[in-house]
Amino acid sequence: MTLAVKLTPAIQDEHPAVADMMATGAHLFPEPVDPAAADRLLAAIRAIRTVDDGLFLSEAEFDADPQYRGVNPRPGRNLLERFSGELAFVEQAPRIVSAMQALLGEGYRILDKKVVCGVPASMVPAWLKARIEGAPVNNLGPYVRPEFRDMTYFYGIDFHQDLIDYKDREADFLTLYVYLHPVGPADAPLYLLEGTQALGGTLFPHDLVRTGPDAWRYGDGRGGSVAAHQRVLTGPTGFAATWHSCTLHGTQPDAADHERFSLRYLIERQTGGETGIDRVNATLDGPLSLTDTRVDLAHDGSAAVRVNTINGLRDAGA
Numbered sequence: 001m002t003l004a005v006k007l008t009p010a011i012q013d014e015h016p017a018v019a020d021m022m023a024t025g026a027h028l029f030p031e032p033v034d035p036a037a038a039d040r041l042l043a044a045i046r047a048i049r050t051v052d053d054g055l056f057l058s059e060a061e062f063d064a065d066p067q068y069r070g071v072n073p074r075p076g077r078n079l080l081e082r083f084s085g086e087l088a089f090v091e092q093a094p095r096i097v098s099a100m101q102a103l104l105g106e107g108y109r110i111l112d113k114k115v116v117c118g119v120p121a122s123m124v125p126a127w128l129k130a131r132i133e134g135a136p137v138n139n140l141g142p143y144v145r146p147e148f149r150d151m152t153y154f155y156g157i158d159f160h161q162d163l164i165d166y167k168d169r170e171a172d173f174l175t176l177y178v179y180l181h182p183v184g185p186a187d188a189p190l191y192l193l194e195g196t197q198a199l200g201g202t203l204f205p206h207d208l209v210r211t212g213p214d215a216w217r218y219g220d221g222r223g224g225s226v227a228a229h230q231r232v233l234t235g236p237t238g239f240a241a242t243w244h245s246c247t248l249h250g251t252q253p254d255a256a257d258h259e260r261f262s263l264r265y266l267i268e269r270q271t272g273g274e275t276g277i278d279r280v281n282a283t284l285d286g287p288l289s290l291t292d293t294r295v296d297l298a299h300d301g302s303a304a305v306r307v308n309t310i311n312g313l314r315d316a317g318a
Contacts, residue, residue, distance in 0.1 A: 015102035017242065018276035022283050024229075025197030025247035029095055032238030033178060037089030039237060042180040042261055044083060045115060051259040052123050055153070056143050059127040068301030071141030071149050073114045079150040080113055080263075087113075090178055090240070090263060099242060103174060103280070105271035111173055115151035118188035118260035121253055124155055136160075136205050136296050136308050138253070152264075156253035158308045159193060159208060162266065163201050163245045164293045171201065171245040171288045172277055173268040179239040180261045185232065188254040190241075191310060193218065193228040196248040200286020204294040206248060208309050218248065220286055242267075244280065246288075250310045 020027040032038075073079070080087065090096060091110070100108045119140060121129075132138045136158035144153055162175050183189050193208075199220040207219035214230040228248070233241055243249060254260050269275055281288055 014279070015099070015276060017099035018102050018280065021103065021197075021242075021244055021276070021280045024194035026192055026194065026231075026241060026243035027099060028233070029099070029240040029242075031095065032236055033093045033096065033240050034089040035237040037086070037238075038178070038180045041083060041086050041089075044086065045079065045180075045261060048082075049079070049148070049151070051117060051119060053125055055119075055123075055145060055148050056125055056128065056140075057145055059125075062143055066142065066300075066302075068142045071144070072139070072152055073150050077150050078113075079115050087263075089238075090176075090265075093240075096176070096240065100174075100176075100267055103242075103276040104172075104267060104269040105273065105275040107270040109268055109270045111266040111268045113263065113265045116262045116264045117151055117153045118251065118254040118262075119153050119155050120256055120259060121155075122257055123259070134308055134311075142301075154188075154251065156188070156308070156311060157250050158310050159191070159206055159248040159250040160204050161201065161206075161246050161248060161293075162243075163290065164204050166245075166289075167293055168289055168291060171281065173245055173266055174242050174277070175245065176240065176242045176263075176265040176267055177233075178263040178265075179235055179237065180263065182236050183239065183260060183262075184234050184256075186255040187234075187258075188251045188256075188260045189235075190233040190249050190251055192231045192233055192241075192243065193248040194231055195226050195228045197244040197246040197280075198226050198284055198286075199224055200246055200284045200288055201290040201293070202246075202286070203290070203292065205296055205309070208248075222286070224285060246284065246286075252310055 017027040128143055138155040140153040140155055141149055163171055196218050202220045209217045211217050216228040218228050219225040
């Protein structure tokens with residue numbers, strides 16, 4: 001069974017962020033948030049963090065005590081805690097507030113926020129590249145020195161849902177992403193598969209077959225499928241987008257000669273009344289929560305699967 005969401009009159013009457021979320025699983029803000037404020041924050045981050053091979057443990061240091069869990073930012077170890085006063089350009093931007101209120105209600109709450117760094121290939125040690133080749137989720141946190149684990153470092157991540165990190169939780173939260181500098185095709189832009197939210201939660205790695213240059217067939221393992229359009233999210237400083245926790249997205253490794261810095265927020269509802277996310281979720285034909293979200297990890301948290309759909313696009317020159 002193939003599903004499609006159409007813009008009915010009821011959807012057209014919704015706030016643009018809600019209508020877009022129903023139709024494609026994402027809302028791309030038509031104007032960036034304050035570029036000058038983004039520039040200032042980026043300069044402050046770069047002043048205290050140099051992204052080079054000095055970030056990483058040596059191979060011998062890692063092998064002496066491999067740790068795959070507990071390596072992401074957390075309270076007390078989160079770079080953005082130093083810059084809480086500098087984030088108003090995102091958190092108080094009228095267009096962001098309006099969209100979040102429409103989707104999550106006036107009492108929405110920031111569940112998590114962090115800096116995400118796409119690490120360029122030229123800065124990843126050769127031994128590490130060999131180890132992570134073909135893995136679907138190349139979170140470099142396990143290999144980064146502990147004192148630098150206050151942001152998340154990625155070297156590409158396959159198409160996934162943000163529900164992946166939340167077993168047994170309902171899809172009642174959204175992701176908000178902001179680029180802190182211009183992001184072009186070589187800067188590890190996000191790839192977003194529009195319409196994939198329609199199947200609700202599915203197990204990672206996901207069932208995807210490419211059917212055209214920007215087209216995919218996405219299956220849910222339960223007999224349902226959708227035709228998804230691939231959108232590459234390039235944009236200027238301050239580019240912002242929000243998407244549903246069941247919308248598939250990912251990135252290829254950073255092919256530029258510099259890192260890609262972004263802000264990633266998870267934002268949740270905090271109201272018992274109906275909000276836009278309830279109306280969005282009512283259009284989905286699949287579960288809103290999963291007991292198991294992924295099958296790619298071994299018991300110690302290391303990669304047990306070597307398949308990466310999004311990197312196949314790079315290898316094919318697409």
